[in-house]
Structures are given as C-alpha cells and as structure tokens.
C-alpha cells in the first residue's frame with residue numbers, strides 16, 4: 181500500500197520536486213547545498229550532483245537563503261534580478277528539526293515571462309494614458325484664448341434654455357473635433373441634459389465602401405430587407421437619448437435625405453421596415469471640409485444650429501503653443517508616474533524645443549503631441565534598464581526629434597528663398613558663430629535682423645542643416 185512513509189523511504193518526494201515548475205534549494209547552517217532540484221540546477225546551468233556540497237553562493241551569489249541563515253526570518257516573494265535576463269521571485273524559510281535550527285530552504289519561480297507581460301501591459305497603459313483626452317471643457321488648452329468663443333458656443337449648443345441643439349464642428353485634421361464632441365457630451369451629462377448612462381455613438385461616415393452599407397449601419401435593417409439581411413438596430417437607434425457623432429460628415433452622400441427626414445421629424449424606418457421608430461438624438465457632425473458646400477442645404481441648415489470652428493495649430497498664439505507643449509510633456513511625466521511609479525522629468529534642450537516649435541504641423545495638435553511623445557520616447561531608457569530607480573530625468577536633444585522636424589524641406593526653402601535674401605559667406609560665418617554660442621535658428625534670425633540682414637529662421641535652419649551634413 182502506498183503511504184507517505186513509502187514515499188519517504190523510496191525518495192519519491194525528490195522525484196516529485198524535480199517535476200514541479202519551481203526551483204528548490206536546501207542548505208545547511210554553513211550555506212552548503214544539501215539538496216537542489218533539477219529546475220534550480222538548470223537555472224544555474226549545472227547538474228544537481230555537481231552542486232551538492234558546494235556553497236550556495238557559488239551559484240547564487242545573492243541567495244536570500246544566506247539572510248535566512250543569519251537571522252532565521254522567513255522571506256516571502258522577494259523579487260530578485262539575477263544575472264542578465266534571468267529574473268525570479270523567491271521565498272525562503274528556516275528549517276527546524278526537533279526545535280533545532282539546522283538550515284534553510286528556498287523555493288523560487290521564474291518570472292521572466294510574467295515580467296515581460298507586465299512590461300507590455302504597462303506600456304499599453306502608458307499609451308492609453310497618453311492618448312486619452314480631457315473630459316472637462318475647462319481643462320482644454322485655449323479655454324481662455326483661441327477657443328474661448330467656440331467653447332462658449334459649445335456649452336450653449338447643449339445647455340441653452342431652449343434645449344439642446346445639433347451642431348457641426350469644422351477644423352483641420354487633429355485640431356480636436358472628436359475631443360470637442362466628447363466634451364459636449366460630457367458637459368451634457370454634467371448639467372443633467374443627458375442621463376448619466378446616455379450613449380455617445382461615433383460613426384466615421386467615410387469608412388463605408390458604399391452608401392447602401394452606410395444606410396444599413398445608420399438606420400438598421402429588418403429581416404429580409406435584402407438577401408440575408410438580419411433584424412438589426414442602427415446607430416441612430418442606439419444613440420437614442422444621447423449623441424450621434426457623425427465624423428467626416430462630408431461623406432454622407434445619398435443617405436442624406438434619409439437623415440434629413442429623421443432629423444426633421446425625429447422618426448425613421450429601418451431598411452426594409454414599415455414601422456416608424458422615434459428617436460431623440462443630438463447630432464454633432466464634424467468635418468475637415470466646409471460642410472455648407474458638401475451637404476444638402478436643408479440638412480446643413482438643420483445640423484448647423486451651432487457652428488464650431490477649431491483653429492489650426494498654426495493659428496494658435498505662441499503662448500498657447502507653449503501651454504500645449506507643457507501640457508503634453510506633463511502628461512507624459514504623469515503617465516510614467518502612474519504606470520511605473522517613477523518620478524519622471526523630461527527636459528528639452530533649448531535647441532530641440534526651438535526646432536519643435538518651428539515645424540509646421542499639417543496634422544495639427546495631434547501631430548504636435550505625437551512628436552513630443554516620440555521625442556521623449558527616444559530619449560528615455562528601456563523599461564528593462566530602469567531597475568529600481570524611483571527618479572529619472574531625461575534630456576531631449578535635437579537627435580531625439582522625429583526626422584520631419586529637423587529636416588527642412590528643400591522645396592519649401594527654395595520657394596521661400598525667392599522672396600528673401602541669400603546668405604553670403606559673411607552672414608554664414610555669423611550664423612555658425614551664433615550657433616556655436618548656443619543660439620537656435622529663431623534667435624539667430626532675430627540677431628541677424630537686428631544687424632540689418634533680412635534672413636528668415638528657416639533659412640538659418642536650412643543653412644545649419646547643410647553645414648552639419
């Protein structure tokens with residue numbers, strides 16, 4: 181009959197220990213190994229028999245077992261970074277036989293994979309933190325500047341006494357249209373115009389390959405509306421009681437008339453259905469184009485009860501750009517703090533910052549934000565190199581900026597050159613001199629202006645770029 185004594189007698193426990201996934205070490209009072217299972221031996225790249233009788237510190241220099249031998253206290257789940265890429269957590273216990281302290285044992289587990297997964301999760305968490313937007317109208321940068329009027333209108337669009345109204349948001353790509361639509365929705369909930377669980381349904385009108393599919397997505401369908409059609413709620417119905425955000429609304433095309441009818445009457449039918457469905461939806465339509473030219477006049481008139489125009493990055497004042505810059509750098513630092521619990525400081529060199537501000541951003545604030553994040557990424561250490569540091573300062577230099585920023589487009593320069601003066605050898609020498617003294621292109625251009633040379637900053641930038649190549 182198999183019983184525990186039999187297992188002991190025939191050393192079956194050792195065989196079981198060999199098959200488990202954790203490493204096990206047992207040492208005597210001198211720290212000599214008396215037992216090691218095969219997982220631990222493999223970890224040390226040895227055979228178990230070659231380890232027995234040797235000091236544990238020969239194979240595991242920082243073994244926590246040594247501490248247990250000294251003070252006899254249990255150590256639980258101590259995370260250890262052992263040689264290079266081997267990482268494990270270890271728990272260690274004193275061994276008593278008949279009340280006499282005789283040694284210690286430890287059980288450890290490889291956490292390499294877990295650690296890597298953890299890093300990935302932290303990375304994703306960081307990206308999410310970096311990309312989420314404010315949900316409070318007051319925190320939007322430009323609240324008291326370039327966006328002051330538009331935010332007043334945005335509040336009115338949903339919060340005026342006459343009831344919430346549809347609106348349109350116009351702005352180039354990356355100027356904050358989606359952000360503003362979300363802010364209007366949040367504000368609607370905050371002031372009680374919308375219920376706390378009111379839906380916000382976003383649809384990109386340009387994503388549909390043809391207008392039949394678009395119509396089906398927006399209005400839904402009844403079974404048999406066409407071959408294989410299923411009974412399905414459309415986005416309009418799902419947005420009932422909340423907001424339907426029609427992004428890239430210039431692509432609405434043929435189903436504009438259906439939408440117009442729904443907007444006018446608050447009623448519509450699913451495709452292939454006869455039943456009238458009533459909805460109460462606030463529509464926010466956004467576009468990079470002039471919707472007045474793109475939509476049916478009646479539909480435009482219905483939707484554009486409030487027209488909200490978002491300025492491009494270029495139209496923002498220097499102060500606001502600076503504000504945005506600090507805001508995004510801060511967000512990065514805070515995101516690192518949240519995901520890694522590290523006090524993180526990102527410092528841009530004067531030159532790097534100057535170049536970053538000089539670039540024209542065709543994709544506006546989003547691109548500005550992405551370039552800032554990219555540059556900090558480039559200057560930052562890898563997660564695996566951080567170790568136990570609790571405070572890190574990274575310096576962002578010119579070399580960390582995205583290629584586009586530091587490489588001035590030759591064609592643009594040539595175009596601009598026609599209207600401005602050429603850089604003579606003398607001026608060139610002055611540029612180099614000023615650059616060596618630590619000035620960036622904008623300041624150098626200012627100095628040259630003071631000296632009576634009408635040289636633009638991009639000419640200086642381009643000249644320096646050529647000299648550096």
Ligand SMILES: Nc1ncnc2c1ncn2[C@@H]1O[C@H](COP(=O)(O)OP(=O)(O)OP(=O)(O)O)[C@@H](O)[C@H]1O
Pocket residue numbers: 311312313319320321322351352353354355356357358359360468545546549
């Ligand atoms: N005033 C602002 N204050 C703070 N952040 C802003 C501001 N405007 C835009 N952003 C940032 O820029 C990002 C891009 O904005 P958003 O996605 O709303 O632009 P969009 O106009 O919808 O672009 P697209 O046309 O490509 O859809 C936002 O995630 C937000 O982080």
Ligand SMILES: [Mg+2]
Pocket residue numbers: 357358359427
């Ligand atoms: Mg958008």
